[in-house]
Amino acid sequence: MGLKDLNPLKLVKAIFQKRKKIDEEDTSYQSDLALQPSHLVTIALAQAIIIVVYYFYVVHETFPKPPDIFPAPGLGEPGGPIFQEPESVTPFKRYPPGYDIVGPRPDGTLGPQLSQPTLQREYKFQIEIVTYVYLGFGMQYSFLRKFGFSTIAFGLLAASIASQWGFFWMQLIDRMHCDWLISKTCDVPTCSGNPNCLEALKAEVIQGTFQEIQQRQACTCYIFRMFAQNRSQITELPHHAKHALYVTGRTDFDNTMAITSPAIMEGLFATVPVQITMGILLGKVSLAQLSAVSMICVTAYGVNFWLNLYVMGAYDNLGGSCVIHLFGACFGIGCTLLATLKGSAENPDNAPRYNADVMAIIGTILNWMTFPSFNAYFAPAAAQQAVVVNTYLSLFSSCVASMIFSSMYSRQLKLDPADVQRSSLAGGVSISSVVSLFAKPQHALIIGVIGGFVCSTSHHFLRRILERKTGITDTVGVISLHAFPGLIAWIAGIIAVWGLDSRYKGPWSGIQYSSTQTKTLPYWLEMDLTFQHHVGNKDTALYQASIYMAPITICVGLGTGLLGGLVARWIKGPSVAKTFTDSMYWVVPDDFLETEKSQM
Secondary structure, three states: OOHHHOOHHHHHHHHHHHHHHHHHHOHHHHHHOOOOHHHHHHHHHHHHHHHHHHHHHOOOOOEOOHHHOOOOOOOOOOOOOOOOOOOOOOOOOOOOOOOOOOOOOOOOOOOHHHOOOOOOOHHHHHHHHHHHHHHHHHHHOOOEOOOHHHHHHHHHHHHHHHHHHHHHHHHHHHHHHHHHHHHHHOOOOOOOOOHHHHHHHOOOOOOOOHHHHHHHHHHHHHHHHHHHHOOHHHHHOHHHHHHHHHHHOOOOOOOOOOOOHHHHHHHHHHHHHHHHHHHHHOOOOOHHHHHHHHHHHHHHHHHHHHHHHHHOOOOOOOOOHHHHHHHHHHHHHHHHHHHOOOOHHHOOOOOEOHHHHHHHHHHHHHHHHHHHHHHHOOOOHHHHHHHHHHHHHHHHHHHHHHHHHHHHHOOOOOOOHHHHHHHHHHHHHHOOOOHHHHOOHHHHHHHHHHHHHHHHHHHHHHHHHHHHHOOOOOOOOHHHHHHHHHHHHHHHHHHHHHOOEHHHOOOEOOOOEOOOOOOOOOEOOOHHHHOOOOOOEOHHHHHHOOOOHHHHHHHHHHHHHHHHHHHHHHOOOOOHHHOOOHHHOOOOOHHHHHHHHHOO
16 A cells, blocks of 8 residues: 555544544543543644634734824924933833833934833733732642642742842842943043033944944943032033933932832842742742742842843843743752752652642633733833733633643643643743734744643653753743743744844934834834844844843853752751651641641
């Protein structure tokens, strides 16, 4: 029988007849089978149809609409400024939408930042992201049968320590970066100690390279020093002073750190890698060990953030595919190699129970609901809705994919709760890069399917290989949920911006490129204010989506994770027999103790 004699229809029919014969012979298998192969085919077909429909009929809303665009009055015009304002310098400090990080143009006209409509309301986003960081992770991890108290409470404590340190550390990173810029790029002839030091780097004469942008930032940092040392010049040059504050990420010229709403959000974002790391260490380390690891993790996060986003000029503000998700997983891997005692993962209490799994699924849904807010917080205002929509679409399809592949990998074609708790969130991680700015709806759905597939596959197969070959034990499965989908987002981001070149922008106007991205996007994206690498010679892909970002993050994460593991090993932790049990740390109810004794 040759290949040309094969009939696909007969082959499919034979497969299903064979399955039917098995079902008839094994009645117990039949009675326990919740999903038939045809059910999986139906679900997959439904998802494929949705993607096709989105491809042909669904697009993002065009934004802003033409009636919303009005020219601002110019210098000397009625309602316009009466004198020329200072030039704008692209700040290295990132801001959410609604902040005037640009200020008036040199001719006095107002930039779009002052009039852009925003989806964001600061406190609303804070509540949603606090829910994501504090409640969602804790409940998602609460599947262990004897570690419920510790899972939620340890997560609360670790996040509280990390957030407090993060508020301070991320502001300190901004200040150290200013010092680094001045020492690196700001020589004496350029920084002459007065606001005119930018004259040698006027926006209309530079090419907009990253090196020139950093020189202008360094000069503005030097101007900030001048105002801090001589406050009388602030009243003489108020616009220069305000602009210096925005570029440097400061709120005043005092030597203090104000806990502002953006500072709180930076601290919360720095806490997410700690919660990711906790997922790998869960049940195997003590409260003291976790507290020390949290401090080290936030510190390492700030260093990696500085290297990638400030020094390299990369853009990973839409959920942090590399600087948050991939870094948290790599730090946890390095930490568990030294902090985890051999044999602790084989403890019989390292297992779920029914009620705990239900609680974990509720936590997964909480994270699922708040993921779009986490990804969209730092998105450009005009693109914020697109990022929210793309995140939801990616989550939708990853949830469907998790159900399909969970059933396929099960011997009885049944769903695995662990897949629902992980793979259904993989879509949010898989689109947490610059790709969410450029993805069309059908692209977001496809990325979500890929993320769900990779997460489920790695959880079922690669996880066991890692435990057997390398000794890396991952209690929750965050390597499957955060490391691999984070790499998918990184790769997708590089692909999304690879084609950006000089064809996609107009000439450098001194403030921005004209007609930026109008060929490819349904909304206005100010490329020069969004990306620090935007010359158009593939630099956006090489540095912005950054081919170098993932390797740097992996090296920093693993290296600092080993350091954290070394510190944790030095601190006394639980014995192998006392891992994964609340009785080690809590006053537990009598029924808990009775159950524990009966299982000894």
